[in-house]
Amino acid sequence: MIVRLVASRIALAAVTLVAVSAAVFLFTEILPGDIAARVLGRESTAEQRQIFRDRLHLDRPVYERYGIWLKNAVQADFGRSLVSDQSVTAIVAPKARDTLFLAAFAFVLYVPVTLLAATLGAAFRGRAVDHVTSVLTLVGLSLPEFVLGLLLIYVFALQLGWFPALSVIGAGGGFLDRLQSTFLPAVTLMVAMSVYAIRMLRDNLIEVLDSEYVRMATLKGVPRRRVVLRHALPSALGPALNVTALNLTYLIGGVVVVERVFDYKGLGWSLVDAITNRDTPLIEAIVLLGSAVYIAANLLADVLALLLNPRLRTS
Amino acid sequence: MLVGSGLLVVFLIVSVTAPWWAPHGVAETVDTPLMGMSWAHPFGTDVLGRDVFSRVVNGARDDLFLSIVSTLVAVVVGGIVGLVSGYVGGWLDELLMRVFEAVISIPLLVLALLAIAAAGPERSGSWLLLIGVVVLVYAPRVARMARSIAVDLVTRDFVLAARLRGESVRSIVRRELLPNATGVLLVEFGVRAGYTPILIGSLGFLGFGARPPSPEWGLMISENRDGLLAAPVIVLAPALSLAVLVIALNLCADGLARYLGRQAVRTP
Amino acid sequence: MSLVEVEDLTVDFWTGDGWANVVNEVTFQVRPGESYGLVGESGSGKTTTAGALLGFRRPGSRVRAGSVRFQGRDLLTLRPAELRRVRGREAALVPQNPTTALTPNMRIGDQVEEALQVHGLGGSRSQRARRVLELIRQVRLPDASATARKYPHQLSGGQQQRVTIAMALACEPKVLVLDEPTTGLDVTTQAQIIDLLARLRAETGVAILYVTHNLGVVAEICDRVGVMYAGELVEEGPTERLFERPRHPYTRGLIASVPSVVRPERTRAVLHGLLERGELPPGCRFAPRCVFADEQSFAEQPVLEEVEPGHRVACWHWREIPPLAETAPGEERIEPADTRDGNGALLGIRELDVTYGRSRGLLLARREPELVVRDVTFDIRPGETFSLVGESGSGKSTIARTVGGLLRPLDGEITFEGRNIARTVESRDRELRRRIQLVFQNPDASLNPRQRVGRIVGRPVELFFGLGGKELAARIRRLLEDVRLDPSFMRRFPHELSGGERQRVAIARALAAEPRLMLCDEVLSALDVSVQATVLELLRSLQEEHGIAYLFISHDLAVVRSLSHRVGVLYRGELCEVGTVDEVYAPPFHPYTQELLLAVPEIDPAARRAPTPKVDTETAAGPAATACPFADRCPVKVGPVCDVEPPPWRATSATHAIRCHIPLDELRSKAVWPPARE
Secondary structure, three states: OHHHHHHHHHHHHHHHHHHHHHHHHHHHHOOOOOHHHHHHOOOOOHHHHHHHHHHOOOOOOHHHHHHHHHHHHHOOOOOEOOOOOOEHHHHHHHHHHHHHHHHHHHHHHHHHHHHHHHHHHHHOOOOHHHHHHHHHHHHHHHOOHHHHHHHHHHHHHHHOOOOOOOOOOOOOOOHHHHHHHHHHHHHHHHHHHHHHHHHHHHHHHHHHHOOHHHHHHHHOOOOHHHHHHHHHHHHHHHHHHHHHHHHHHHHHHHHHHHHHHOOOOOHHHHHHHHHHHOOHHHHHHHHHHHHHHHHHHHHHHHHHHHHHOHHHHHO | OHHHHHHHHHHHHHHHHHHHHOOOOOOOEOOOOOOOOOOOOOOOEOOOOEEHHHHHHHHHHHHHHHHHHHHHHHHHHHHHHHHHHHHHOHHHHHHHHHHHHHHHOOOHHHHHHHHHHHHOHHHOOOHHHHHHHHHHHHHHHHHHHHHHHHHHHHOOHHHHHHHHHOOOHHHHHHHHHHHHHHHHHHHHHHHHHHHHHHHHHHHHHHOOOOOOOOOOHHHHHHHHHHHOOOOOHHHHHHHHHHHHHHHHHHHHHHHHHHHOOOOOOOOO | OOOEEEEEEEEEEEOOOOEEEEEEEEEEEEOOOOEEEEEOOOOOOHHHHHHHOOOOOOOOEEEEEEEEEEOOEEHHHOOHHHHHHHEOOOEEEEOOOHHHHOOOOOOHHHHHHHHHHOOOOOOOHHHHHHHHHHHHHHOOOOOHHHHHOOOHHHOOHHHHHHHHHHHHHOOOOOEEEEEOOOOOOOHHHHHHHHHHHHHHHHHHOOEEEEEEOOHHHHHHHOOEEEEEEOOEEEEEEEHHHHHHOOOOHHHHHHHHHOOOOOOOOOOOOOOOOOOOHHHOOOOOOOHHHOOOOOHHHHHOOOOOEEEEOOEEEOOOOOOOOOOOOOOOOOOOOOOOOOOOOOOOOOEEEEEEEEEOOOOOOOOOOOOOOOEEEEEEEEEEOOOOEEEEEOOOOOOHHHHHHHHHOOOOOOEEEEEEOOEEOOOOHHHOOHHHHHHEEEEOOOHHHHOOOOOOHHHHHHHHHHHHHOOOHHHHHHHHHHHHHHOOOOHHHHHOOHHHOOHHHHHHHHHHHHHHOOOOEEEEEOOOOOOOHHHHHHHHHHHHHHHHHHOOEEEEEEOOHHHHHHHOOEEEEEEOOEEEEEEEHHHHOOOOOOHHHHHHHHHOOOOOHHHOOOOOOOOOOOOOOOOOOOOOOOHHHOOOOOOHHHHHOOOOEEEOOOOOEEEOOOOHHHHHHHOOOOOOOO
16 A cells, blocks of 8 residues: 555656656747857858757757657756857756755755744744744745845845855865855755745644644643654654655755855856856756756655655555 | 735835836936935935935836736636636546646746746846746646645535536536635735745846846846945845835735635745 | 532633633532533533533633632642643543544554553553553453554544543543543444443443433433533433433423434424524523523523432422423324335335445556445335435445435436436436435535525525526525525525524525425434424424425434334445334344344433443444345354355335344344333
8 A cells, every 4th residue: 555655656756757857848949039040149150050950959840859858868968058068967967066065054954943943833832932933934934035145145244254255165175164155045045945834834733732632642641742742743744844845946946046146156056047048958957957856855755754644654 | 914914005105106206217327326325315326326215116016016916817827727627627637737746846936937048038028928927837836726625625515516406617616616715815815926026036136037227126136236335225225125025915915814714824 | 528529610712802601600519430421512511611620721711710629629720730640640531532532643552551651650661561451451442462553543433432441541540521422433333332431430430421412321321410501500410310300491302302212202392492602691591492481580590409309400490390291192194195005106226336436547456346335225205204224334325425416326226206317417407406406414514605595595496497586585585484594594604504504504405496305414413402303393394395205314213213204224335124114113123223223322211221231343334245244243143154145135014124144033032122121
């Protein structure tokens, strides 16, 4: 039963990923105008353009090109950049590593902040702690990443000078230096994600705390702390996992903005560049990568939630 | 709710009336660039020497109207598609949901950027494109939610009773489903409307939203960011305006949700 | 010396614009080892009162006055840490709905053990584990060590309730507070739980506070009973005396509202009107609904007065109130035109098979369809009430929905007025849709919350008869009058009505189509006892006025007996007995019918049966693996023949047949009926 459920989730995720790739391909391939003319410039000869088109199979029908592209993409070959003529994979790989570092840093900050704030808010519902978190999260979810980022730069970099204003990376430096230079962008991302998660987890927890089995445990004489930790939290954790996975949509989107704010040259930065330059293969690769991460995370959360739920695990 | 709608009314008035009382035009160079706060220029002057105050009040129109109109279209379109799909079921429903699922799997902002890339970045100034982008991003999410409401409602006895009477699909969606979904859809609208200015601002900031010399706040922040040290107010003024607008929208959404006895669920 | 002393307990709830009183100056005691029943309908404040015995009050409520003294200490003023030591240790709760009251991701054994652990009882870990197994055995759950390792969802509702009882008994408390513990359970399971409680009480000497709306259950298990109305205790006394000679008009009406499975006389609605919280008079709260009320009743609050030792009543006029009438002779039921002749059937069902197993989706493999209804055959004549009685999962609602066209049968024939109609509602013609109407179980769900009553009732009139404007309004008004509702209800929304009123609206909607057959799917089960009686009365008179035939689906054997002309008993999707109401409720019985009848608690002291030993069995849902669906549970099973060979139908008359391997004579001699009387 559980094996079948998990298998069907995986199959569904795979179907979604293929559908996403088709959508991404369609989006980028319907770019208006002659790509060859724009990339090669006005002075290019008709012959040069034809060679360019042949190389990209631009004369073949869309579905055929999609087939070729997909086949190559599966082998991690996304073609060559139209601008620099480098292999897309070679461009993306190091950027992905840097972005991953930033995202992971943000995530490490996100988990404890979210859990703590949500649990406190729910456990002390209606009291000062709850009101404070509620106001703070409302403000947090009203601040766009670029506003928050600039505010942080203004206060902590320009006024206090604790952190660098821009996170230029790659120039040597140890792990700690790197942490210091990515701290502000990571905090920005963390806030962008956790404000939503805190609100949801708090509401979830409150719902569980209002449930009959929690009341039953209380009336059994179980101490409050044990009620929250043993009876309530495990039930609220499954949904929290799913929320976290869904929130990655903000993290991934936020990365694009934050990298721009802090001049952090990762994938998000490259995506913006690629769009400006209409570097189709690069756009496709980055968007597909972002979506794949999102789908994978949701799959993981789904499967974990299934495993956490005894109802599904044992039947 | 009261504070939220009060603020919103202020924004509305400002956005409608700004052209008449703003001291300067939005594209007018009036003074030395990068001046701080002063009586002549309460929010200073930007890198090109334009009056930031005039630009901020004029920018309200772009951000507020764009947000509300685009969100409205998205919720109406997504809502109806979702309800019908959920009620009718079958392969059409299956197909639509797979497609929406795929679109949703492309992270929100990335999808918006992708759409702009597809339309051609040089068209990014157009309001129509921005509205289209917001609809593309939101409608599948709204549809998925509306569908889950419909799927829940169709098993309810009052819908069964309507089926037993032999009501048509149109009549069931219009009389039985829609009235029971409006509450949730309204809350959804409020919550989404609260995020739209952030989306539009982010696009503007990245250079794919409004075009210069538009006074859209996100764009303005991006243009003025180099003046952050010299004249912080020229960045902070549009930034805080944007934040306060979003807070107002969010307060309204929360208030609306409470009034309707529902939770304002902020799912991406 | 009392164990628990509740004194002047007064509790208010916050309604958003003020405090509303829900419990008012309630005073009663529970003695050590005693079983005290607190009875009342919804809104009587009984559950709030029970919660106070554990020092619990819901968020948004306040205790305005009074005390709950437990062995001398007032639980309402105890500090949280002290209160925690009382809860579970001295006073333990058995909750209403065990399915939601057990923590879903904790094993049964762990939850029972936790009760010991948090109170520092039970010794070492291994000693505690042993005690847990002992407790699980004590509540007669099978295979203790396997059960301890299970999760709640792996047990049936009855088993889950046994677990909560084990949990409550873990610390050997002095009093058990039972909050409607059998409400969601089937009648046979309920009987087993009641039986278990009685035995545990004998074994452990624990005192019981039993809160319920079910008078029958109270009569079976309680020594003393308190009756609550609108937050006040209106009468209290020893169970026997109270049921025999109720003094308060409300108690009287309540008792008269309950139909008896043993005595088929018509019950009449004795309680009029409804509890209107907003319009309680300063005097007796029951006065607005009371036929004996006078000015004094409305103006002055009566206090509890002793009418005989231990029997107290709060009524100014208790002396003038006559005893419950010796049950009136059963009025003649109007028989439908041709009860004996099979040709004139309105609805005919032949060998009906229904399944839910329509698998969809690409990845799921098609499986063998599981029959929810198997080989069911019966018919209904014009103007007749045919009842299908059975427990949850017996497929009775499925049959109603199939007849209604919401489900497509897998096999078999359904004829209506001679035409085959075995297809879904979308492919039936309008005239057919009009003639068969369905009334759902839960009026909260069957009425669109966003439509006004006028619209709900008027829509079928518009659709089927094309009426509009003044004519439509007049018709709606008449329909509301037909179901005894004021025409002013037209402008109201469903949430502004009470449960009983909503069900009337649902009936009016069905009536609007002027049907020949009405499918009533558990239409009473969501309603309070007194409201049930009035709706029952309504259904009966509508049948007399309009000649509508009913397919009446119910789990309540007493209600079925009082309303039906003929009855079919359903078990796991198969009919096991069919006959006229008098034949089914008299020997010989099918073994399952017998078990059902014995499980029904009886309030009438004169009709009380000798307690029968209850076998702990589980009502299984879904299709059976054996040839006779009842074989694995049957107390009088013949042998392997029951498992492999489908039992034959044995007819006792032209109208009555039993499907069993046991010969009729033997069934007759085995029957326990009429109830044993002294």
